[in-house]
Amino acid sequence: MHQHSSHIEEIKQGSIVTPIGFRAAGVHAGLRYNKKDIGAIVSEVPANCAAVYTTSHFQAAPLKVTQESIAKEKQIQAVVVNSACANACTGEQGLNDAYQMRKIMANHLHIKEEYVAVSSTGVIGEYLQMDKIEKGINQFIFDSTLEHAEAFQEAILTTDTVMKKCCYSASIAGVTVTMGGTAKGSGMIHPNMATMLGFITTDVNISSEILQDSLSKVIPTTFNQITVDGDTSTNDTVLVMANGMAKNEALTEEHPDYPIFLELLSATCESLAKQIAKDGEGATKLIEVKVSGSKDDEEARAIAKQIVGSNLVKTAIYGSDANWGRIITAIGQTNTAVNPASVDIAIGNIVMLKESEPQSFSEQVAINYLNQDFIQIFVDLHNGKGEGKAWGCDLSYDYVKINASYRT
Amino acid sequence: MHQHSSHIEEIKQGSIVTPIGFRAAGVHAGLRYNKKDIGAIVSEVPANCAAVYTTSHFQAAPLKVTQESIAKEKQIQAVVVNSACANACTGEQGLNDAYQMRKIMANHLHIKEEYVAVSSTGVIGEYLQMDKIEKGINQFIFDSTLEHAEAFQEAILTTDTVMKKCCYSASIAGVTVTMGGTAKGSGMIHPNMATMLGFITTDVNISSEILQDSLSKVIPTTFNQITVDGDTSTNDTVLVMANGMAKNEALTEEHPDYPIFLELLSATCESLAKQIAKDGEGATKLIEVKVSGSKDDEEARAIAKQIVGSNLVKTAIYGSDANWGRIITAIGQTNTAVNPASVDIAIGNIVMLKESEPQSFSEQVAINYLNQDFIQIFVDLHNGKGEGKAWGCDLSYDYVKINASYRT
Numbered sequence: 120m121h122q123h124s125s126h127i128e129e130i131k132q133g134s135i136v137t138p139i140g141f142r143a144a145g146v147h148a149g150l151r152y153n154k155k156d157i158g159a160i161v162s163e164v165p166a167n168c169a170a171v172y173t174t175s176h177f178q179a180a181p182l183k184v185t186q187e188s189i190a191k192e193k194q195i196q197a198v199v200v201n202s203a204c205a206n207a208c209t210g211e212q213g214l215n216d217a218y219q220m221r222k223i224m225a226n227h228l229h230i231k232e233e234y235v236a237v238s239s240t241g242v243i244g245e246y247l248q249m250d251k252i253e254k255g256i257n258q259f260i261f262d263s264t265l266e267h268a269e270a271f272q273e274a275i276l277t278t279d280t281v282m283k284k285c286c287y288s289a290s291i292a293g294v295t296v297t298m299g300g301t302a303k304g305s306g307m308i309h310p311n312m313a314t315m316l317g318f319i320t321t322d323v324n325i326s327s328e329i330l331q332d333s334l335s336k337v338i339p340t341t342f343n344q345i346t347v348d349g350d351t352s353t354n355d356t357v358l359v360m361a362n363g364m365a366k367n368e369a370l371t372e373e374h375p376d377y378p379i380f381l382e383l384l385s386a387t388c389e390s391l392a393k394q395i396a397k398d399g400e401g402a403t404k405l406i407e408v409k410v411s412g413s414k415d416d417e418e419a420r421a422i423a424k425q426i427v428g429s430n431l432v433k434t435a436i437y438g439s440d441a442n443w444g445r446i447i448t449a450i451g452q453t454n455t456a457v458n459p460a461s462v463d464i465a466i467g468n469i470v471m472l473k474e475s476e477p478q479s480f481s482e483q484v485a486i487n488y489l490n491q492d493f494i495q496i497f498v499d500l501h502n503g504k505g506e507g508k509a510w511g512c513d514l515s516y517d518y519v520k521i522n523a524s525y526r527t
Numbered sequence: 528m529h530q531h532s533s534h535i536e537e538i539k540q541g542s543i544v545t546p547i548g549f550r551a552a553g554v555h556a557g558l559r560y561n562k563k564d565i566g567a568i569v570s571e572v573p574a575n576c577a578a579v580y581t582t583s584h585f586q587a588a589p590l591k592v593t594q595e596s597i598a599k600e601k602q603i604q605a606v607v608v609n610s611a612c613a614n615a616c617t618g619e620q621g622l623n624d625a626y627q628m629r630k631i632m633a634n635h636l637h638i639k640e641e642y643v644a645v646s647s648t649g650v651i652g653e654y655l656q657m658d659k660i661e662k663g664i665n666q667f668i669f670d671s672t673l674e675h676a677e678a679f680q681e682a683i684l685t686t687d688t689v690m691k692k693c694c695y696s697a698s699i700a701g702v703t704v705t706m707g708g709t710a711k712g713s714g715m716i717h718p719n720m721a722t723m724l725g726f727i728t729t730d731v732n733i734s735s736e737i738l739q740d741s742l743s744k745v746i747p748t749t750f751n752q753i754t755v756d757g758d759t760s761t762n763d764t765v766l767v768m769a770n771g772m773a774k775n776e777a778l779t780e781e782h783p784d785y786p787i788f789l790e791l792l793s794a795t796c797e798s799l800a801k802q803i804a805k806d807g808e809g810a811t812k813l814i815e816v817k818v819s820g821s822k823d824d825e826e827a828r829a830i831a832k833q834i835v836g837s838n839l840v841k842t843a844i845y846g847s848d849a850n851w852g853r854i855i856t857a858i859g860q861t862n863t864a865v866n867p868a869s870v871d872i873a874i875g876n877i878v879m880l881k882e883s884e885p886q887s888f889s890e891q892v893a894i895n896y897l898n899q900d901f902i903q904i905f906v907d908l909h910n911g912k913g914e915g916k917a918w919g920c921d922l923s924y925d926y927v928k929i930n931a932s933y934r935t
Contacts, residue, residue, distance in 0.1 A: 243852025444651025
């Protein structure tokens with residue numbers, strides 16, 4: 120599904136523990152009925168670190184603690200994550216709980232508190248059950264097997280139906296570096312700046328500053344271009360740990376292989392982002408919208424995201440109905456420089472609108488295409504050289520079912 | 528449901544034909560299977576006129592023709608409306624069809640073409656069946672009975688399940704003036720500047736300029752504050768005809784009774800807007816969100832609309848789940864000056880968050896409240912004196928059902 124250059128190689132069996140020096144764990148602490156609900160990733164040595172967070176006014180307590188940890192030395196060695204409870208809108212007690220969770224993890228590993236990042240996902244407005252958190256952390260046994268990676272991948276899920284993960288490698292400065300990632304997110308997905316939870320490990324040798332810069336460069340075209348339901352969570356975080364154990368010479372932005380690293384990071388983020396969109400609550404189809412011919416790339420991304428976020432487009436795709444009028448409606452309401460007389464729209468390779476005039480097409484061919492589980496929508500505005508993509512999913516009965524009874 | 532001052536009186540049996548000098552008609556022209564699908568309102572004399580339109584880039588052809596009509600003499604005498612086909616994204620032919628529809632209506636009434644406004648609603652990207660339009664118009668027999676008003680009210684509906692209408696009167700400058708309104712709209716409802724279709728008649732004597740000014744004043748707090756699905760249609764129009772037949776002295780903005788007229792117009796727009804929200808596709812409940820304590824009114828309205836438009840809030844209300852965390856999430860992502868430490872949230876009179884600290888409440892009491900069909904959400908930001916309301920509906924299985932198979 121992802122196209123990348125020959126510089127990047129996908130490691131199908133890889134995960135967050137494939138890069139040198141990373142181990143993982145995940146256990147059932149009783150926060151959820153019968154699913155692993157707390158997990159952690161640990162690096163053999165302190166790793167350089169970059170992160171992006173939700174832009175919500177109501178940043179959850181663990182985000183504050185994680186930012187504090189990273190600010191201290193720009194390095195962390197472990198991240199501990201629980202599901203079931205977001206520890207958001209929990210006031211003073213919630214902040215104390217997040218500090219306490221960090222401390223328990225640091226003690227368990229015998230490392231400094233500021234080397235630990237903490238993360239939570241789940242219901243807003245409930246307190247962490249600290250006794251269970253403590254018991255869970257103390258059960259962690261870290262290793263770098265596939266089972267351990269999957270234990271972590273499972274522990275971070277909430278309404279997700281599948282685990283998300285990817286792994287890529289590339290040759291940088293004459294050395295093979297590896298990058299693994301995992302993510303969770305199914306509802307409340309409309310990232311702005313960062314998505315739900317994403318954790319990326321790599322053994323590349325790169326400074327925290329350049330890592331942060333690189334992450335900020337790829338986020339706008341990857342995680343920020345997915346939407347499931349238009350809601351930006353209080354807990355969205357993407358965290359990258361780079362422990363340098365591949366022992367390449369330290370990567371700078373001037374290094375001839377720096378573009379390859381950017382591509383590696385972009386491939387990882389895009390893969391995880393699309394896996395989240397595909398597993399959107401109740402989703403039966405992954406939708407990719409590609410907009411070209413806009414004034415600039417930013418405008419193309421905004422229009423693509425508006426289309427893929429439209430309930431009317433999402434329900435039409437669910438019903439395999441080639442109702443391109445709803446695509447026009449979504450484009451029409453964006454605050455962009457659209458020329459209403461020069462728009463092309465195609466669903467798959469079926470052209471439905473050409474220079475804003477309706478084209479006849481076979482409904483049956485359209486239905487056959489729309490019955491697949493990966494749907495591409497192409498829009499050409501003939502108004503410039505900008506282009507961009509966005510990803511989302513259809514809106515089904517199950518979306519309503521899942522969300523009408525989430526807490527209970 | 529609507530609170531208005533003692534100056535305004537609701538006329539329960541009233542409609543668009545209750546103001547002096549207005550008549551209506553509606554017939555089945557075969558655009559839809561078995562429902563009236565074309566209708567018109569006529570004034571005995573040319574009426575002063577005001578209108579607001581969609582801000583979509585893709586304004587439908589009839590909107591262009593109506594704007595041209597109104598621009599000519601700032602007066603119209605009739606408006607003709609069809610459902611089933613929006614005549615949007617139909618290029619040159621669509622524009623010619625809209626002109627032709629105007630001409631047929633003018634000929635039928637023996638009035639000037641520029642005294643006719645035209646309006647269409649339905650599927651985007653299909654052409655009007657002009658033979659049926661012509662046959663329909665020529666069947667019109669106008670009268671001012673309740674049956675004739677209802678024939679028009681029915682003719683403009685698409686996926687609506689009920690007709691929308693209201694009627695109010697007030698004493699202005701010593702004379703009783705009456706205002707009637709009707710509207711359609713159920714899906715693709717997220718007005719920005721104007722909503723779906725709204726038609727308001729009044730016998731008040733007021734210039735087109737002051738009428739336009741008054742309409743622009745009340746739209747931001749009424750029609751623009753409803754959302755069903757976040758999509759702004761290509762055809763949204765609100766049209767007011769004021770034929771002056773109540774014979775009050777011409778109303779100016781300096782007249783002591785001008786505020787009463789504004790209140791009359793606001794009551795009419797708010798009533799129609801709420802009826803649209805309540806009849807949102809698949810809706811089982813009307814949701815009213817009231818935000819106070821914001822920096823200013825505009826910010827309060829933006830936050831209220833964000834909350835009422837959130838799929839997660841809408842599904843929670845559908846499921847009678849007091850999941851106030853989703854309200855926080857909606858507030859959190861607005862581009863406003865929210866203080867995250869000072870927010871109060873109540874659903875009905877059940878306080879759930881107080882100065883951003885969760886409050887304990889009885890889940891059963893909350894469920895009982897949420898099982899009703901009118902749900903109020905109150906948010907106090909304790910951050911200023913701004914306040915505003917927005918209206919929407921819950922998101923149900925039927926929303927998906929209706930929209931997964933709209934065209935077919």
